[in-house]
Amino acid sequence: MEITSATQERGTILSVSGRVDTATAPTLEQAINKDIDLGHRRILLNFSGVSYISSGGLRVLLATAKKLKNPDDRFGLSSLSPEVHKILKLAGFTSIFSIYSSEGEALDGW
Amino acid sequence: MTAGNDQLISHQWQPVFGAAESVIFPFIRKIDTISSNSYVIQTPDVILLIDPGGLTEQAENLLDVVGECRSERDRPLFVFLTHAHIDHFIGAQHLPAVASSVSAVFSVQESGADALERGDGMLTQADLLGITQLPMKTGFRLLTRQRADVSGAPVSLAFSNGAEVTVVQDRVGAEPGTELVRERITFGAGPGLEVYHTPGHSPDSICIRFGELLFIGDILFAANPGIAGLRGWSQEDLIRSLAGIHEILMGGGIRFVCPGHGRVIPAQDADRMLSAVRNDALALSNIAELNRERAEDAAAFAEDCMDQVNELFTIMAGRLYYVSYVMDELGEPEIAERMSAQFNGDAIDELLEAFKDFADEHHRHDNVSIHLALKAGQVIARLDRAFRRDELARLIDPSFVQRASRLLSDYTTMLRGFCPPSDLAVCELTPLVKALVTGLSVSMSSDEEMFASADDDAAFLDMLLARVGTRPLLEEIDLILDAGDEPVSALVDRELFSDLLTYILEELVGTGSHRITMTVERSGNEASVMISADTDSPDEPGARKTWRFLERLCERAGGRLAITDADNLRKFVVTTSYA
Numbered sequence: 001m002e003i004t005s006a007t008q009e010r011g012t013i014l015s016v017s018g019r020v021d022t023a024t025a026p027t028l029e030q031a032i033n034k035d036i037d038l039g040h041r042r043i044l045l046n047f048s049g050v051s052y053i054s055s056g057g058l059r060v061l062l063a064t065a066k067k068l069k070n071p072d073d074r075f076g077l078s079s080l081s082p083e084v085h086k087i088l089k090l091a092g093f094t095s096i097f098s099i100y101s102s103e104g105e106a107l108d109g110w
Numbered sequence: 111m112t113a114g115n116d117q118l119i120s121h122q123w124q125p126v127f128g129a130a131e132s133v134i135f136p137f138i139r140k141i142d143t144i145s146s147n148s149y150v151i152q153t154p155d156v157i158l159l160i161d162p163g164g165l166t167e168q169a170e171n172l173l174d175v176v177g178e179c180r181s182e183r184d185r186p187l188f189v190f191l192t193h194a195h196i197d198h199f200i201g202a203q204h205l206p207a208v209a210s211s212v213s214a215v216f217s218v219q220e221s222g223a224d225a226l227e228r229g230d231g232m233l234t235q236a237d238l239l240g241i242t243q244l245p246m247k248t249g250f251r252l253l254t255r256q257r258a259d260v261s262g263a264p265v266s267l268a269f270s271n272g273a274e275v276t277v278v279q280d281r282v283g284a285e286p287g288t289e290l291v292r293e294r295i296t297f298g299a300g301p302g303l304e305v306y307h308t309p310g311h312s313p314d315s316i317c318i319r320f321g322e323l324l325f326i327g328d329i330l331f332a333a334n335p336g337i338a339g340l341r342g343w344s345q346e347d348l349i350r351s352l353a354g355i356h357e358i359l360m361g362g363g364i365r366f367v368c369p370g371h372g373r374v375i376p377a378q379d380a381d382r383m384l385s386a387v388r389n390d391a392l393a394l395s396n397i398a399e400l401n402r403e404r405a406e407d408a409a410a411f412a413e414d415c416m417d418q419v420n421e422l423f424t425i426m427a428g429r430l431y432y433v434s435y436v437m438d439e440l441g442e443p444e445i446a447e448r449m450s451a452q453f454n455g456d457a458i459d460e461l462l463e464a465f466k467d468f469a470d471e472h473h474r475h476d477n478v479s480i481h482l483a484l485k486a487g488q489v490i491a492r493l494d495r496a497f498r499r500d501e502l503a504r505l506i507d508p509s510f511v512q513r514a515s516r517l518l519s520d521y522t523t524m525l526r527g528f529c530p531p532s533d534l535a536v537c538e539l540t541p542l543v544k545a546l547v548t549g550l551s552v553s554m555s556s557d558e559e560m561f562a563s564a565d566d567d568a569a570f571l572d573m574l575l576a577r578v579g580t581r582p583l584l585e586e587i588d589l590i591l592d593a594g595d596e597p598v599s600a601l602v603d604r605e606l607f608s609d610l611l612t613y614i615l616e617e618l619v620g621t622g623s624h625r626i627t628m629t630v631e632r633s634g635n636e637a638s639v640m641i642s643a644d645t646d647s648p649d650e651p652g653a654r655k656t657w658r659f660l661e662r663l664c665e666r667a668g669g670r671l672a673i674t675d676a677d678n679l680r681k682f683v684v685t686t687s688y689a
Contacts, residue, residue, distance in 0.1 A: 055453070
């Protein structure tokens with residue numbers, strides 16, 4: 001799994017590629033926490049390169065949603081592959097945080 | 111260093127109780143399908159190597175051990191095979207010091223000796239495992255029909271390694287149906303051994319008794335999925351042999367049972383395990399032979415099945431975490447924690463990932479199918495144990511739990527050599543589809559039930575948890591059902607047909623469709639259900655495996671499935687025979 005982080009005026013985008021599984025989920029969590037610790041509280045995960053998410057990855061998403069609950073905070077995912085979208089949708093996660101079709105769509109609304 | 115009274119230690123010399131001046135060097139491996147355990151025994155007269163294993167490196171290590179014994183005092187070497195499956199001997203095939211009948215005498219039950227000598231890759235499983243097996247000479251044929259003619263009388267044999275051996279064949283077993291052919295073999299003045307013909311796992315399987323040890327080959331695994339049904343396997347023989355071994359163990363004098371794979375077992379525990387094997391074996395009437403073709407089918411089914419299992423387990427875990435999240439939001443952290451703990455997520459993820467890694471490696475090296483099929487069987491058995499169905503079915507949509515259970519059970523059934531169940535019966539499709547759609551559109555508990563439970567804290571909590579955990583799949587979907595007024599009856603398996611339609615609807619909803627059309631109709635001798643939806647994700651990676659899984663499921667449900675993607679419209683048409 002690879003993660004690159006880029007902070008813009010409207011939020012921080014973490015672009016993730018590869019598999020988010022038991023082995024890699026802690027790395028994703030650390031990367032997100034690092035940005036939150038820096039005071040970046042509008043976080044968008046661009047999952048265009050993520051082909052698979054395990055239950056360990058889902059836990060990281062929920063933990064992040066719990067941390068970003070203030071009225072001005074934002075947390076969302078964009079550019080999901082059909083496989084990952086299906087998991088999030090059927091698990092009920094799409095009602096916890098926003099899913100965007102693209103980075104642009106997310107940041108325009110933030 | 112000697113072993114304690116309650117164990118045998120691998121890779122160490124230790125005395126064999128009940129056999130004077132004899133020591134054993136066990137070579138115990140973690141269980142796999144590549145190579146067996148091996149055992150080297152020294153007596154004053156002879157060196158015995160039981161099952162040199164399937165790996166050349168293992169056989170070379172054993173030769174070093176044998177070489178050290180010989181350097182202390184040279185004695186003839188006999189290589190006994192508990193049976194001639196290649197994981198028990200192929201490692202020695204290219205080692206002249208073992209494979210040559212001059213230096214070492216291969217000792218194998220008569221039918222196994224025949225198979226080795228004609229290079230019969232079907233009986234030795236070399237064909238199934240994709241390994242080349244050369245014909246091998248066996249110097250000492252055990253439990254021969256010829257010696258049965260002189261039952262009870264000693265027969266003297268002389269071998270190329272200089273040994274002179276006395277063999278007495280007889281039959282043992284007090285009860286009808288437990289009788290085993292036995293040979294008592296002595297190599298000189300020191301302790302000898304006894305071999306018993308115990309077919310079932312293979313026609314040539316034997317048990318070897320030496321001192322207080324009983325070497326049983328692979329009979330402990332003989333009823334396992336993916337083992338039962340191998341060429342030469344026999345349910346009837348297996349059950350008879352198990353009864354005979356039980357009698358040997360009950361006769362006393364056996365301290366440890368040494369299996370072909372895995373740890374050495376105290377005799378009492380082994381008897382209990384063998385009894386469980388017998389119960390499993392009794393259920394295996396008329397299973398299909400496990401040959402290369404069936405292994406390929408099983409491996410393909412395994413991969414499709416594991417993809418769906420992976421998806422279902424991840425969704426179930428996600429649902430529980432979602433419930434946990436909502437409870438946390440409602441200020442119920444203890445309940446939230448309890449919910450998260452209901453799913454053994456890390457252990458399940460590790461199992462699923464272990465299978466994926468194995469499958470990736472398998473395809474990289476173009477390995478034979480049976481390994482993948484067996485690995486899937488192993489992972490599915492573990493998932494089955496870690497899966498808390500009853501608790502989960504109360505908390506989340508039971509359809510996920512039921513379908514995951516069915517997949518696990520279907521794969522095990524197939525690997526055992528049976529067809530997964532399919533119960534075709536005449537069924538009215540319109541009411542079936544309507545009931546399914548209704549079930550997927552409304553909450554499992556009504557508002558009235560919620561209100562009614564409000565006075566009872568525990569009942570309200572249960573209701574709330576179930577309500578959060580069971581979100582109707584179609585609640586935000588614009589679904590048009592066109593079923594017409596004519597009854598449309600078809601020959602289908604009702605449960606599998608419902609599963610199929612649920613998987614299809616989940617696929618469409620999960621990949622972002624908001625408007626779905628379902629049509630039930632009859633055309634001539636056929637009845638069909640068509641499900642279509644707009645989609646912006648044609649040909650996504652992984653879809654083909656899902657389609658293959660759905661096509662197989664549809665066949666079992668009594669129909670055939672056509673999937674098309676055109677102009678951003680994905681269409682699934684399930685066609686069955688009109689009944």
